[in-house]
Amino acid sequence: MNIVALSKRLISPRFSNPVSLHGINDALAETVVSGRKPILGFYGRSFHHLRKVGNYVAPRVFFVSSRFRNLSTNSSSSSSKQPxxxxxxxxxxxxxxxxxxxxxxxxxxxxxxxxxxxxxxxxxxxxxxxxxxxxxxxxxxxxxxxxxxxxxxxxxxxxxxxxxxxxxxxxxxxxxxxxxxxxxxxxxxxxxxxxxxxxxxxxxxxxxxxxxxxxxxxxxxxxxxxxxxxxxxxxxxxxxxxxxxxxxxxxxxxxxxxxxx
Structure with a gap:
């Protein structure tokens, strides 16, 4: 897919709504953290198909997963401080x-x-x-x-x-x-x-x-x-x-x- 075609797809109404993108990212983040199998994404598009669209998903997933790792680390460290x-x-x-x-x-x-x-x-x-x-x-x-x-x-x-x-x-x-x-x-x-x-x-x-x-x-x-x-x-x-x-x-x-x- 060339750059022009990719740009047109990214600015299409289906992906131009930031709320929708955040919802997609949140769902994918939950899938990554919980270890469940990928499910069909919002609006009838699979995550496999969404990965082809661009880099909107990956950075937020890494951020959320890092946050969950930090929470897990803090929880285990506080538990270890107990007598x-x-x-x-x-x-x-x-x-x-x-x-x-x-x-x-x-x-x-x-x-x-x-x-x-x-x-x-x-x-x-x-x-x-x-x-x-x-x-x-x-x-x-x-x-x-x-x-x-x-x-x-x-x-x-x-x-x-x-x-x-x-x-x-x-x-x-x-x-x-x-x-x-x-x-x-x-x-x-x-x-x-x-x-x-x-x-x-x-x-x-x-x-x-x-x-x-x-x-x-x-x-x-x-x-x-x-x-x-x-x-x-x-x-x-x-x-x-x-x-x-x-x-x-x-x-x-x-x-x-x-x-x-």
């Missing part, structure tokens, strides 16, 4: 979220109970490791799995992160998840200590309402930060981290003397 333990934990969350969250909650409950015992221990006392095992097993068997299901459920029915939606999640937690989890916690701990059903009911009457009332002073702020700013797959970890302080109080309450039935 090794954090990278390992995030990989475990992705590969086995259920078990990872359960074990994490169990460890946090174990640490919280040891801290609670250390605060209230008499000078001549010693750690009650059976009590600590009860707390750790509650986090592993019940609370960890329940948190995984609860936060995933909330993210499905209320996916937005605006303030109104966040307050809806907080109210649902205070009205549903909090009373349920605390009831199971007191009942589970009392049953493992050998208390009868009458004694468990008496303990719930004595301890449950004060626990829920005190929870209203602590959990709404924690839940707001969790629901508003923390990704869904890290929300159980954030919740359990907040629960460390709360569990120090909770384990103290759960291991008080039996209530009068």
């Amino acid at each position: 090794a333990f954090l990278r390992w934990y995030l990989r475990k969350l992705e590969s086995n979220p259920f078990m990872t969250k359960s074990i994490t909650t169990s460890l946090i409950y174990m640490a919280a109970d040891l801290t609670s015992q250390m605060i209230t221990m008499q000078p001549s006392g010693s750690y009650d490791l059976i009590r600590t095992a009860r707390m750790a097993s509650f986090g592993l068997v019940f609370l960890g799995p329940c948190q995984h299901v609860w936060f995933s459920y909330l993210s499905r029915i209320l996916p937005n992160r605006d303030v109104l939606t966040t307050f809806k999640k907080i109210m649902m937690g205070q009205a549903l998840f909090g009373p349920f989890s605390n009831t199971v916690f007191y009942s589970y701990n009392a049953a493992l200590q050998g208390e009868t059903s009458e004694e468990i009911l008496a303990r719930l009457k004595r301890d449950l309402v004060p626990t829920l009332r005190n929870g209203l002073l602590y959990w709404p702020l924690c839940d707001f930060v969790t629901f508003k700013y923390v990704p869904v797959h890290l929300q159980p970890l954030m919740n359990s981290s907040c629960a460390y302080i709360w569990t120090i109080y909770l384990t103290y309450m759960a291991n008080q003397t039996k209530a009068d039935s």
Whole structure:
């Protein structure tokens, strides 16, 4: 094709619109970056045919592909700057979220109970490791799995992160998840200590309402930060981290003397 014929084709209405050329370049850039097979181009012309037209496509493709390479490089470099333990934990969350969250909650409950015992221990006392095992097993068997299901459920029915939606999640937690989890916690701990059903009911009457009332002073702020700013797959970890302080109080309450039935 001679120069005159090529010029006529380049200034034809089909190729004179810069927007169209940008669209063609963007589509070709996406094809190059994603590695997909070339598709038929815009306006019924294949990319193979467009390559014959001129050099309008190639420079923009090189620019876009370079930009994507830079983004990939920056992403990998920022990931490499994370601590090794954090990278390992995030990989475990992705590969086995259920078990990872359960074990994490169990460890946090174990640490919280040891801290609670250390605060209230008499000078001549010693750690009650059976009590600590009860707390750790509650986090592993019940609370960890329940948190995984609860936060995933909330993210499905209320996916937005605006303030109104966040307050809806907080109210649902205070009205549903909090009373349920605390009831199971007191009942589970009392049953493992050998208390009868009458004694468990008496303990719930004595301890449950004060626990829920005190929870209203602590959990709404924690839940707001969790629901508003923390990704869904890290929300159980954030919740359990907040629960460390709360569990120090909770384990103290759960291991008080039996209530009068």
